Amino acid sequence: MPVADYCLVAVDCPDPPALAGFYAAVLGGEIKEYDEDWYDLYAPGGHRIAFQRAPGHRPPNWPRADDNSQQLHLDLHVKDMKAAEAQVIALGAMPLDLDDRDGERGFRVYADPAGHPFCLCQE
Structure with missing residues (x-):
């Protein structure tokens, strides 16, 4: 029995909406803003990638x-x-x-x- 279920991959970046937009253009899916420092891409197939602002990235x-x-x-x-x-x-x-x-x-x-x-x- 697994210990956990997969949820997402979080990617550090300087500009979360821009990088989420790049991957949405590549993969498709829907972008949702959690706050100005965190955007989620819900890609087709149920996969999720999060983009979080990292100052000094x-x-x-x-x-x-x-x-x-x-x-x-x-x-x-x-x-x-x-x-x-x-x-x-x-x-x-x-x-x-x-x-x-x-x-x-x-x-x-x-x-x-x-x-x-x-x-x-x-x-």
């Missing part, structure tokens, strides 16, 4: 570095990697690692507008 390093870890990353399944890549970049994502190793690797790594790494993974 430093974007994580990617790849990992001893002085500033990547903090978290999200893996997102996509059907069409090329189309999804164009869309996330148009929304403000920054490419970090697009080397698919001649098709051997089914993912590519980007940073969201607050600098958190996320992966688009070929479905």
Whole structure:
């Protein structure tokens, strides 16, 4: 028997409504403001991501570095990697690692507008 039920992932960021909007554009769903420092994204499928204001937020390093870890990353399944890549970049994502190793690797790594790494993974 599990100890707990999954609730959400909370992401530190400098601008919660902006980052919630980025992920809503990527994933779909509904944004709800709890207060000016906390926004929730209720994504399709019942998943929830929260974005909390973190004054002095430093974007994580990617790849990992001893002085500033990547903090978290999200893996997102996509059907069409090329189309999804164009869309996330148009929304403000920054490419970090697009080397698919001649098709051997089914993912590519980007940073969201607050600098958190996320992966688009070929479905």
